[in-house]
Amino acid sequence: MPMPPPPDLANLSLAQIAQLAGEKSLPPVSQWDPRHCGNSEMRIARDGTWYHQGSPIGRPAMVRLFSTILRREPDGGYVLVTPVEKLDIVVEDAPFTAVEMKTEGSGRERNLAFRLNTGELVPADADHPIRFEAREDGPHPYLSVRDGLEALIARPLYYDLAEIAIADDETPPGVWSGGAFFAMAA
Known part of the structure; x- marks a missing residue:
């Protein structure tokens, strides 16, 4: 199922924004503990651009999807995590x-x-x-x-x-x- 486009901030009140933020259902990545499988060959640049194997990811829906399975590890590193695998991702500044x-x-x-x-x-x-x-x-x-x-x-x-x-x-x-x-x- 494709991810819906992001809402337009200018047309929302802050009460509506708070409601949408509260309703956002994200995968329970903090509860998943799969084995480490290696490197995702992905990088998030300082400007927020997501890359895979050196090329920018051009589909915003893919970036939104990957962002929902991103997790910060106790050692400060970042991983993409699913119930069955965990892959390192390089984050140059903030994800x-x-x-x-x-x-x-x-x-x-x-x-x-x-x-x-x-x-x-x-x-x-x-x-x-x-x-x-x-x-x-x-x-x-x-x-x-x-x-x-x-x-x-x-x-x-x-x-x-x-x-x-x-x-x-x-x-x-x-x-x-x-x-x-x-x-x-x-």
Whole structure:
């Protein structure tokens, strides 16, 4: 059965986004413990592009499908897992990229939601915190997606978050979402 296309974030309220995110049924990859079978010959590049044997995976539905069986291992590595096999996958930075953001409310009442490059919708809240990592090339913001998997928040969205933080004038600078505060300092 083909996977449906991702919903359009612009036409959804944050309440609808939260409902869709809550209804999302993912495979129980944390409960599966198959034997390790080797390397998947797949890689997720820093920009969120998925590759197989060096070529980009051009079908978004395939990327969405693979993203549902992705798991972070206790050693920090990543695997694609099914009930019968487990294959390593290389992740250069984060396995997902937040490519679109929706905001409602202001200050402490603000709610943010993100659409990932896989189409998945994730609200920013205490269960899905935003963190900022300082690097030589500037801050890198991440959104917790699930079970140790994160999304790198795209640079234009980081600038939107910075504008919100400046407008809200919090000390330390940061953003509120879902009743939780996320300081922008790393």
